Amino acid sequence: xxxxxxxxxxxxxxxxxxxxxxxxxxxxxxxxxxxxxxxxxxxxxxxxxxxxxxxxxxxxxxxxxxxxxxxxxxxxxxxxxxxxxxxxxxxxxxxxxxxxxxxxxxxxxxxxxxxxxxxxxxxxxxxxxxxxxxxxxxxxxxxxxxxxxxxxxxxxxxxxxxxxxxxxxxxxxxxxxxxxxxxxxxxxxxxxxxxxxxxxxxxxxxxxxxxxxxxxxxxxxxxxxxxxxxxxxxxxxxxxxxxxxxxxxxxxxxxxxxxxxxxxxxxxxxxxxxxxxxxxxxxxxxxxxxxxxxxxxxxxxxxxxxxxxxxxxxxxxxxxxxxxxxxxxxxxxxxxxxxxxxxxxxxxxxxxxxxxxxxxxxxxxxxxxxxxxxxxxxxxxxxxxxxxxxxxxxxxxxxxxxxxxxxxxxxxxxxxxxxxxxxxxxxxxxxxxxxxxxxxxxxxxxxxxxxxxxxxxxxxxxxxxxxxxxxxxxxxxxxxxxxxxxxxxxxxxxxxxxxxxxxxxxxxxxxxxxxxxxxxxxxxxxxxxxxxxxxxxxxxxxxxxxxxxxxxxxxxxxxxxxxxxxxxxxxxxxxxxxxxxxxxxxxxxxxxxxxxxxxxxxxxxxxxxxxxxxxxxxxxxxxxxxxxxxxxxxxxxxxxxxxxxxxxxxxxxxxxxxxxxxxxxxxxxxxxxxxxxxxxxxxxxxxxxxxxxxxxxxxxxxxxxxxxxxxxxxxx
Amino acid sequence: xxxxxxxxxxxxxxxxxxxxxxxxxxxxxxxxxxxxxxxxxxxxxxxxxxxxxxxxxxxxxxxxxxxxxxxxxxxxxxxxxxxxxxxxxxxxxxxxxxxxxxxxxxxxxxxxxxxxxxxxxxxxxxxxxxxxxxxxxxxxxxxxxxxxx
Numbered sequence: 001x002x003x004x005x006x007x008x009x010x011x012x013x014x015x016x017x018x019x020x021x022x023x024x025x026x027x028x029x030x031x032x033x034x035x036x037x038x039x040x041x042x043x044x045x046x047x048x049x050x051x052x053x054x055x056x057x058x059x060x061x062x063x064x065x066x067x068x069x070x071x072x073x074x075x076x077x078x079x080x081x082x083x084x085x086x087x088x089x090x091x092x093x094x095x096x097x098x099x100x101x102x103x104x105x106x107x108x109x110x111x112x113x114x115x116x117x118x119x120x121x122x123x124x125x126x127x128x129x130x131x132x133x134x135x136x137x138x139x140x141x142x143x144x145x146x147x148x149x150x151x152x153x154x155x156x157x158x159x160x161x162x163x164x165x166x167x168x169x170x171x172x173x174x175x176x177x178x179x180x181x182x183x184x185x186x187x188x189x190x191x192x193x194x195x196x197x198x199x200x201x202x203x204x205x206x207x208x209x210x211x212x213x214x215x216x217x218x219x220x221x222x223x224x225x226x227x228x229x230x231x232x233x234x235x236x237x238x239x240x241x242x243x244x245x246x247x248x249x250x251x252x253x254x255x256x257x258x259x260x261x262x263x264x265x266x267x268x269x270x271x272x273x274x275x276x277x278x279x280x281x282x283x284x285x286x287x288x289x290x291x292x293x294x295x296x297x298x299x300x301x302x303x304x305x306x307x308x309x310x311x312x313x314x315x316x317x318x319x320x321x322x323x324x325x326x327x328x329x330x331x332x333x334x335x336x337x338x339x340x341x342x343x344x345x346x347x348x349x350x351x352x353x354x355x356x357x358x359x360x361x362x363x364x365x366x367x368x369x370x371x372x373x374x375x376x377x378x379x380x381x382x383x384x385x386x387x388x389x390x391x392x393x394x395x396x397x398x399x400x401x402x403x404x405x406x407x408x409x410x411x412x413x414x415x416x417x418x419x420x421x422x423x424x425x426x427x428x429x430x431x432x433x434x435x436x437x438x439x440x441x442x443x444x445x446x447x448x449x450x451x452x453x454x455x456x457x458x459x460x461x462x463x464x465x466x467x468x469x470x471x472x473x474x475x476x477x478x479x480x481x482x483x484x485x486x487x488x489x490x491x492x493x494x495x496x497x498x499x500x501x502x503x504x505x506x507x508x509x510x511x512x513x514x515x516x517x518x519x520x521x522x523x524x525x526x527x528x529x530x531x532x533x534x535x536x537x538x539x540x541x542x543x544x545x546x547x548x549x550x551x552x553x554x555x556x557x558x559x560x561x562x563x564x565x566x567x568x569x570x571x572x573x574x575x576x577x578x579x580x581x582x583x584x585x586x587x588x589x590x591x592x593x594x595x596x597x598x599x600x601x602x603x604x605x606x607x608x609x610x611x612x613x614x615x616x617x618x619x620x621x622x623x624x625x626x627x628x629x630x631x632x633x634x635x636x637x638x639x640x641x642x643x644x645x646x647x648x649x650x651x652x653x654x655x656x657x658x659x660x661x662x663x664x665x666x667x668x669x670x671x672x673x674x675x676x677x678x679x680x681x682x683x684x685x686x687x688x689x690x691x692x693x694x695x696x697x698x699x700x701x702x703x704x705x706x707x708x709x710x711x712x713x714x715x716x
Numbered sequence: 717x718x719x720x721x722x723x724x725x726x727x728x729x730x731x732x733x734x735x736x737x738x739x740x741x742x743x744x745x746x747x748x749x750x751x752x753x754x755x756x757x758x759x760x761x762x763x764x765x766x767x768x769x770x771x772x773x774x775x776x777x778x779x780x781x782x783x784x785x786x787x788x789x790x791x792x793x794x795x796x797x798x799x800x801x802x803x804x805x806x807x808x809x810x811x812x813x814x815x816x817x818x819x820x821x822x823x824x825x826x827x828x829x830x831x832x833x834x835x836x837x838x839x840x841x842x843x844x845x846x847x848x849x850x851x852x853x854x855x856x857x858x859x860x861x862x863x864x865x
Binding site for chain 2 (some may be wrong): 091220229230233238288360361363411412444617618625629652657658662665
């Protein structure tokens with residue numbers, strides 16, 4: 001069985017684990033860049049980009065501290081703006097929000113901006129689109145880049161007209177003077193120039209309170225292409241002479257290929273068979289022929305049996321924990337747990353079980369690969385185009401300059417598309433066939449050969465005084481991951497620990513990462529502690545918080561929900577909150593349980609705050625989408641497996657939320673224009689599971705401590 | 717094998733057992749219709765057969781010969797979007813939008829048979845379509861907005 005290493009990608013890397021940038025990854029030199037972008041222009045680079053082209057003599061207008069985030073912005077002779085970024089669009093609508101940010105600072109309409117995203121030949125290196133980092137990091141960098149360009153153009157106009165810069169301003173793609181007697185368009189101003197500037201960290205950016213384009217609900221860029229079926233996802237692509245590829249899969253994880261007789265497959269006209277070590281795949285001029293060719297391969301496999309199943313997974317994980325400790329095994333201790341226990345009036349020991357779940361991006365993994373004169377180009381849906389480029393370099397022993405990864409806007413990821421499996425498969429087949437090849441995974445392949453949100457066990461020991469003071473907090477997370485591990489609440493004596501385990505399933509990043517599990521365990525325990533001392537759950541949380549922003553969302557959610565109001569008989573209220581990845585959230589849920597023990601989530605109120613809001617409608621959409629996606633993992637999503645096989649590997653057997661599962665949802669967005677904008681795609685998923693669990697507890701006195709809570713829809 | 721797709725006649729020499737989805741996407745280049753599950757469980761492949769929402773991934777082309785097949789590409793008429801497409805555009809409903817074609821086709825089928833559906837009727841008719849991004853409330857809103865107009 002292939003060793004399943006938690007340290008390895010595609011687990012989200014921590015910042016310190018990100019590949020360093022000592023070797024600059026961008027393959028275009030200055031001359032090529034100018035050739036690509038055309039004449040008269042202004043380009044804004046980050047400092048590290050400038051270092052990489054330092055061998056070319058070029059005047060740097062001033063020196064600034066190096067930035068980790070590279071972003072380029074270019075204005076052409078007609079004033080059109082192109083933004084180059086390694087971030088990618090997977091449905092979170094950053095193509096729109098980043099355009100708004102640039103448009104705001106440059107004082108141009110959103111429609112004049114083109115976002116060039118996720119093409120490793122054209123955009124600066126980027127670690128990937130995950131961790132809710134696009135808005136706080138890339139957004140912030142692009143604001144500065146655009147503001148730098150704006151100020152540079154004001155300076156150019158001032159020089160041209162022999163005026164003071166204080167008399168000039170940018171307005172609708174032009175620099176104008178205060179009396180409006182002079183005006184010049186950006187394109188005209190920069191025409192014939194070749195200006196390269198570095199992004200200034202100190203450049204004055206427009207305050208959120210003065211935003212006119214950012215901060216508004218600009219509609220999704222290119223939306224018409226999506227609702228007319230014209231947007232070309234990778235799975236829709238067709239290159240001249242392209243073949244359709246299929247890959248032979250093992251009958252179970254870890255099964256070893258002993259022999260594969262491909263004679264019959266090779267005998268089918270047009271079919272190319274590629275057989276390299278354990279890899280066997282076919283390519284054919286059409287999909288049905290490729291499927292047929294795969295079916296007639298006679299393969300012998302060995303091993304891969306006798307593996308854990310989801311029925312005994314929790315014991316298995318805990319038992320394996322000490323065997324496979326590693327560098328990610330983090331322990332954080334403060335105070336003394338025993339002292340805290342001695343001070344407690346009440347003590348609690350809880351164990352929470354977290355099942356593996358699947359991302360189920362509606363577009364399964366897909367890639368189109370073409371080798372032309374030794375250069376490989378792969379189009380693939382991935383959250384990490386540069387990561388996939390690295391995988392291809394390693395797989396095919398080619399130079400970085402000879403691998404280009406392009407990521408067209410893709411059919412979602414949710415943390416599930418950090419890796420390049422389909423890209424490698426398509427490239428291998430294309431190399432063997434000497435023609436472009438497309439590989440699109442079936443849903444069953446996506447369910448089986450992608451990776452999962454980790455399952456795990458979380459043990460919590462806590463103590464509380466009658467007055468609501470938490471005296472001790474011990475939190476052991478087996479395998480679920482360490483995001484959101486620490487508690488947001490004040491505790492004098494605590495220890496939080498993440499224990500990696502041996503996982504029988506390939507696991508990796510997920511929306512919100514381990515916070516979906518850790519916040520569940522924490523917020524369930526907080527409710528249980530409040531109930532032990534007969535304190536209101538909201539009051540208990542507020543008493544133990546110092547974070548004003550978290551208190552604010554809890555109070556906003558509770559107020560809108562009617563937390564202190566009366567309940568219908570048989571109904572229960574639950575609350576949960578948390579802070580993660582720049583987002584503060586609080587969720588209230590109301591449930592009802594009927595005489596058949598069927599649980600219905602009646603309504604959900606969620607308050608969310610992530611600084612200054614860039615696009616209110618798209619933020620609300622993210623928050624609602626997170627609640628609904630979170631419902632699945634809370635109530636019924638679980639990967640079933642045994643003996644190295646996924647049992648529910650289809651959408652008829654793995655249940656995801658549908659229209660009929662959606663409760664009434666109210667979202668309260670708190671717009672903190674005084675604070676930097678941060679991400680929203682992840683934190684907003686954390687509250688729904690514990691809020692529902694706490695509401696069921698309120699209604700029935702039954703504490704459900706396993707995710708999903710109601711795989712069969714009814715209380716046991 | 718004669719297929720009528722978006723009012724265009726196609727004469728194809730392919731296996732009649734082939735699923736319509738593959739023929740639309742690979743033979744006819746109509747890639748607006750998506751593959752999501754291959755078992756009729758997600759609705760991404762929804763097209764209209766004689767006006768009825770049908771999962772093209774589990775429909776053999778042999779069973780639709782001579783019938784009127786409409787795909788997302790067939791909704792736009794003379795450069796004008798279908799009113800349901802306009803409603804989705806106005807509501808700005810989607811995130812990744814991979815479900816969009818199937819959602820729109822199911823909504824067209826629903827509103828053609830029931831121009832003013834109740835919320836329950838919308839949920840019942842649309843429940844076979846999955847949006848993994850969870851934009852369901854906006855989709856319901858878009859359908860309502862058409863039924864009210």
